[in-house]
Amino acid sequence: MNKDSIFRFLLSTAALLVLLFTAGIIYALVSRSTEAFQEYGVWGFVGNAEWDPRSATEEYGALSFILGTLYTSFFALLLCIPFSLAVALFNGEYYKGKKISSAVRSIVDLLAGIPSIVYGLWGFYTLRPLVIALGVSAQGFGIFLSSVVLAIMIIPYASSLSSEFLSMVPNNLKEGAYSLGATQIEVVQYISLPSAGSGIVASYILALGRALGETMAVTMLIGNTNRIPRGLSDTGNTMASVIANQFGEADGLKLSSLIAIGLLLFIITAVINLIAKLIMKKISLI
């Protein structure tokens, strides 16, 4: 065997490792969560809102955490839309190619570089007193506080990709509209947003995927109560935060239940990302 075929063999082996990794990931998650699924059944586990680790009445279900995750993530997505859309329009349309746009881009990119735990600290020490002062909730912790911080965390993800799609809108379309006397907002409204629309939707779906799996900041801010949150001001737990919180001291059925929640989270984020990727693939084919 000569040098080249050895090298090519190494390359394919490395690529094969990705397959093995994925298989190993799925195997690890499934095999370690079977105990919980066998005990309660898949739907019994997913549909049960009770999470009671006391040994006498031990019972585990994922519903409160699934709902907690969905509440915080969707509310964060809603909050982030006006800001990330503005940043996307700023960079991809209004000041496209200008110096100020690259400055804004770098600043927003820095937001993406801040570690989750620092967001958590900031949320705890700076935003929480503000939330209390606003009278949203007495302790400040809860869905509202976590969603606000999550929204800030996903702005860079949502905006950078959507500005990319906005700047890809063909210039001749826009120039045609301008030559007919359209104002800039009319061009945005009738040309840019409709043609970049599905790309923008895809970037928001990807940002949602980020929010769903975000762990540390949420763990520090959501209040960590094991029940279905009853509103924005209520405390709760997300799938990621309950794992982060309780994994350390867990064993037996509880550990298996936590890993089962991890498996569910893995499936949800995988599906969300798949949808976004499919949308983007469709665009690039056109």
Next chain:
Amino acid sequence: MNQSSSIEQRKRKDKTIRHLVGFFSLFAMIPLFFILWDVISKGYKNFNLRLFTEVTPSSMDALLAISNGDPIPGGILNGMTGTILIVGLAILFSVPLGLFIGIYLADNQGKRFAGLVSYLTDLLQGMPSIVIGIIAYAWVVKPLGSYSALAGSVALTIMMLPMIVRSTEETLKMLPLSYKEAGLALGSSYTNVVFRILIPSGFGGIFTGILLAISRVMGETAPLMLTALGASVVHWKMMEPASAIPLLIWDFYNDPNLVDLIWSSSLLLLIVIFLLNWIAKIVARKWKV
């Protein structure tokens, strides 16, 4: 008359929206400055030599110092060495592997197997960090029977790998095909073409990707909680539990006596991360593909 007022109206709408876009964009950037201000103004007091030379004090020592009105004794040396150990191992694992997979994907575009690998890379990239922690726990901590720095670096490797694969692949795809063809036509072997032509030509993009991947895992806390666990001493053994700067921040957050160390540690972490980002930007600009 009617028409001109409608033109006025359209112009006014245009202007209003333009202002709104500027306003909301500005608003989106404000949190960054607030966070930086918070970390710097609260962190600089404890940001001293001690931070780099001493290990974390016990909660008791800290309590005594506080009751005497002294600053908390100790620093985060154990976290720094732990971060270097864990991230260093992760770089050792993920860079060669990521490069190879990236080269493979760039070279086999359109093939079914490459498509599958590419799809799975995306899947890995979207995986929440806490789930990656669980996986490293199941792969390394459970079989070996103990938490370890190695388990932490396996978790970080899974996070870094897709980023390095993507940046390598994208960079190599951007290189003109003639580079490769010219090399092969001159009788150079495929291995030489890759190592002497393609990787040097794409160095900027590839290196930037690696730096960004490092800066992203540098601040990861959740996967390390489930794998590296933490340690209060300085050591370089990969089979033993180790600490890391973000893990220490988490410890300090949970221990009222050590709260004063939170901000200086966060400041250090942010400086390192932003420095890496900055170097990445310079590299990308200087060695533009």
